Amino acid sequence: MDTQLYDTVIVGGGPAGLNGALYLGRSRRRVLLIDSGDARNMAAGVMHNVLTNDGATIADFRARSRAQLAAYDVTFRDDEVVSAERDGDHVVVTTKESGTFRARTLLYAAGVRSVLPPVPGLADLWGKTVLECPYCHAWEVRDRSFAVYGGSVPSECLAATLTVWSDRITYLTDRRELPQDELGRLTAAGVPVVHDRVGEVKSHPEGVEVVFEDGRSASYGALFLHLDTEPRVAPLRPWLQAPDLESVQTDERGRTGLPRLYVAGDLGRNMQQAAMAAASGGLAGMAINADLIREDRPGSLPEPPPPAPAP
Ligand SMILES: Cc1cc2nc3c(=O)[nH]c(=O)nc-3n(C[C@H](O)[C@H](O)[C@H](O)COP(=O)(O)OP(=O)(O)OC[C@H]3O[C@@H](n4cnc5c(N)ncnc54)[C@H](O)[C@@H]3O)c2cc1C
Structure with missing residues (x-):
């Protein structure tokens, strides 16, 4: 001692x-x-x-x-x-x-x-192309397309904030039912919503690839989400x-x-x-x-x- x-x-x-x-x-x-x-x-x-x-x-x-x-x-x-x-x-x-x-x-x-949501692949890309804080990271990926994952913690305000850095933002609900006020804010921000179940997130030359449960996929420059x-x-x-x-x-x-x-x-x-x-x-x-x-x-x-x- x-x-x-x-x-x-x-x-x-x-x-x-x-x-x-x-x-x-x-x-x-x-x-x-x-x-x-x-x-x-x-x-x-x-x-x-x-x-x-x-x-x-x-x-x-x-x-x-x-x-x-x-x-x-x-x-x-x-x-x-x-x-x-x-x-x-x-x-x-x-x-x-x-x-x-x-x-x-x-x-x-x-x-x-x-605490990351249990989406396969998310943890591997955390801090690189899977990001939370727009003020910390969005400048580096500005003008790319963004996915905002709203499947666990509501992230519509994050999506609206990110419109400063990109005009190509997609909100992924991962099948979570969105309340009316959340949907309203996304509509006001001009952010389209994809309701499909997310199966996996992978690295992609563009940034990140989101593979949906039905096998379709889409690539984005970065994926943002709010975390617990x-x-x-x-x-x-x-x-x-x-x-x-x-x-x-x-x-x-x-x-x-x-x-x-x-x-x-x-x-x-x-x-x-x-x-x-x-x-x-x-x-x-x-x-x-x-x-x-x-x-x-x-x-x-x-x-x-x-x-x-x-x-
Ligand atoms: C991916 C990511 C990127 C970020 N980027 C930015 C950015 O660019 N700019 C910005 O302003 N903010 C950023 N943030 C937020 C920023 O990291 C935090 O606000 C900041 O680090 C908080 O400082 P802190 O000293 O409270 O805690 P931390 O920086 O987390 O430091 C806490 C320290 O305590 C130690 N510790 C914990 N438990 C124990 C224990 N039992 N015994 C001994 N040591 C222990 C840990 O090892 C750690 O070193 C980012 C956050 C994340 C998740």
Whole structure:
């Protein structure tokens, strides 16, 4: 067991955790960042919409971030956190391989997992020609034809948004019955609907080939879809008794209803984008620093504003 007492252990080395580490490191805090290296956007390989990093590979972004953090008291562990719990005034964090660590606070920035619908072939093309976020990916495939898969999560607003990047968009329902308002929005957007059952999705020189159950197929430049996500909160059980961290987050700085636990990034109440994740990590870093000052010098800072109601 590492006998040091860290000010903060950060779980997750994506934009949220890294920027939290930067704020805390620059606040002279002793930080341990533990990361298992499988970020949500790894399938895409590169990131967009982050100034000075537009088109940077995720690996390079992370490596350069870590290099900059070397100037501060930030230690990295490439490992997986298996549990994190409160023990009086401390948090005890246990990893798969490097043992147990103690800290005064925990910044939990482990992100979410995207859950793909069970269409054969979809997972193989995920992040390449099967995409979700128009702002992240549509520029690269602009003016090609798009399929928008609406067979699991309604995606008609995604289809309407994509009309900025293509005027050849087809909405695939995969036999899901569309409610009237969804159909109405598709009609208003000028997006035709194909109701056939999707059998498989394959790579195609043009981008992606959709093979319907009846054997017909159609090719598109890219396929977009909205996805469900799963919060990566398993290590917080049983400390966290809520289904997710969003419901226990009490302010925009990542404080939660659970003392010493802070949240940032895709897991919190944030828009799920890299720059927003980084911003939320910075906000949480400031909240942690201020709360530690409150603890060390009682009365020196006013209490944070009362919790805001959940959205
Ligand atoms: C395919 C795809 C492409 C995307 N492209 C873009 C884009 O171009 N631009 C953009 O702004 N947004 C993009 N996004 C969204 C973006 O990836 C997220 O908003 C952003 O990564 C969230 O940052 P985060 O730090 O919260 O989580 P993540 O970046 O997911 O990082 C979380 C980290 O926590 C680690 N972790 C999880 N559990 C544990 C554990 N138990 N122990 C230790 N470590 C753990 C993971 O290994 C991971 O490294 C994309 C998303 C997807 C799915």
